[in-house]
Amino acid sequence: METLRTILQVVQTQPFAVSAVLGVLSLFFFLFLSLRGLKHSTLPTVPAVPGLPVIGNLLQLKEKKPYKTFKQLAEKYGPIYSIRTGAFTVIVLNSVQLAKEAMVTRFSSMSNRQLSTALKVLTFDKCMVAISDYNDFHKMIKKHILSNILGANAQKRHRSHREEMIANILSQFNEHVETSPTKAVDFRNIFASELFGLGLKQGVGSNVESLYVKELGDTLTKDDIYKILVLDLMEGALEVDWRDFFPYLQWIPNRSLEKKIETIHFRRKVVMEALIDEQKKRIASGKEIHCYIDYLLSEAKELTEEQVSILLWETIIETSDTTLVTTEWAMFELARDKKRQDRLYEEIQKVCGNEKLTEDHLSKLPYLGAVFHETLRKHSPAPIVPLRSVQEDTELGGYHIPKGSQIAINIYGCNMDKSQWENPHWWMPERFLDEKYDPADLHKTMAFGAGKRVCAGALQAMLIACTAIGRLVQEFEWKLKEGAGGEDVDTVGLTTHKLHPLQVKLKPRNH
Incomplete structure (x- = not known):
């Protein structure tokens, strides 16, 4: 400050010195820019995976499980490397340290989403908490969803819905045991339907069994609604438009894909409008x-009708899918591992006795929490974080990351990193009983992300999955149907569903 004051005094008393002062300031500015550029230029570039001219590494990503391809490449090129997807450079991260650096330390440089054409349409141009760019709109809609659905106080208000869901699931399993004691039950069929019902109750206040949709000219069943709002959207989100990789060819039509996405979007749109119209009549x-719809219509006046529709739909689809993936995989692992299933049951008995396990018991059940986190680690529901775009030149892992790059965070690669996890392909809940892990930390793995874009639904996912797993083990002994021990996963719809729904034989426990 003193130096600046001196310079100003010189300028005022000696006008002839102005040009000299400006010259000195210009020199300092030039040197500053040069040193800043030198800093970046001295950083090494990210190791590149060799590819073909024009298309780059696209042929290596032709299967619909890119997270496994990324992990294989990491074994050869290291935890950070670049690939070319047509006209774009993608920096792939495969370690927890790099992922946290991108999500937290370098967040301001890479906070926005890079979406495919299909996702732009299906998310109404990023009008979702999970997908929107990090800006004032994102902060506003995240505040809305935390206030009414996913925040701690909101979760307390919706607890009765979760308890009713668990009761319904147990009732259906008990009915199956009574009527068909020797036959296996389809876990997914029952659990998915009840989860969808929970999403509807939180969203529109009731478990909608049927709905007339004028534009479709039909009365839809609950299964029809589930297909349109969840299954079709998860499949459509994975559709790839080759023009996404070559922006200079956007003028070439791709009508088959465009028509498919438009149809999925239209059907979702008219079903959501019908649901909202029913609730507007109720409110009137x-x-x-x-x-949630009552809250949005009364409190979120700044949102358009289309934005309200997408935000309401987001809570329904996210409640219905990823928690299903985690719970189904957890019950699969427990059903084929009697020793660990027995250990969990013994912990539940010690804490709960003859009482039914509730959310109030969860903090006293460390092994149940370990089962949840280990399942998230081995079977992460979303194996790759949606691409982020680099808004400015930055640094990551000691490498120079140029503006315009895209960042792919491979959660699967992070959770299978042998330098981070002992025997990562083994399912071992005990690893999370280590005192280095905080029992209250929901982000032991990268399943919920980190930093300012951390998943808003982490608390709800934990409450639903842990309570369901605990009650299911408390009530039944679980055993896989013969020949149902495979671990194949199906990533159609972005998330790591088992290729085949979990088939289990149940035996009621003698309390």
Whole structure:
């Protein structure tokens, strides 16, 4: 400050010195830019995976499980490397340290999403908490969803819905045991339907069993609605438009893909409008339920009708899918591992006794928490974080990352990193009982992300999955159907569903 004051005094008393002062300041500015550029130029570039001219490494990614391809490449090129996808450079991260650096330390340089054409349409141009760019709009809609659905206080308000869901699931399993004691039950069929019902109750206040949709000219069943709002959207989100990799060829039509995505988007749109119209009629009649749509219509006045529709749909689809993936894999692992299933049951008995396990018991059940986190690690529901775009030249892992690059964080690669996890392909909940892990930390793995874009639904996922796993083990002994021990996964729809729904034989426990 003193130096600046001196310079100003010189300028005022000696006008002839102005040009000299400006010259000195210009020199300092030039040197500053040069040194700044030198800093980047001295950093090494990210190791590149060799590819073909024009298309780069696209042929290596032709299967629909790129997270496994990325992991294989990491074994040869290291935890950070670059690939070319047509006109774009993608920096792939395969370690926890690099992922956290990207999500936390370098967040301001790479905070926005890079979406495919299909996702742009299906998310109404990033009008979702999970997909929107990090800006004022993102902060506003995240505040809305935390206030009414996913925050700690909101979760307390919705607890009765979760308890009713668990009761319904147990009732159906008990009915199956009574009527067909020797036959295996389809776990997914029952659990998915009840999860979808929970999403509807939180979103629109009731478990909708049927809905007339004028534009479709039909009355839809709950299964029809589930297919349109969840299954079709998860499949459509994985559709790849080759023009995404070559922007200069956008003028070439791709009508088959465009028509498919438009159809999925239209069907979702008219079903959501029908659901919202039903709730508007209810509200007009004076009946209040305190669900998400009531909140959005009364509190989120700054949102358009389309934005309200997408935000409501987001809570339904996210409640319905990823928690299903985690719970199904956890029950699969427990069903084929009697020793660990027995250990979990013994912990539950010691803490709960003759009481039914509830959310109040979860903090006293460390092994149950370990089962949850180990399942997230080995079977991460979302194996790759949606691409982020680099907004400015930055540094990552000691490498220079140029503006315009895309960042792919391979959660699967992070959770299978042998330098981080002992025997990563083994399912061993005990690893999370180590005192180095905070029992209250929901982010032991990278399944929920980290930093300012951390998953808003982490608490709900933990409450649903842990309570369900605990109650299911408390009530039944679980055993896989003969020949049902394979670990194949199906990533159609972005998430790591088992290729075949979990088939299990149940035996009621003698309390």
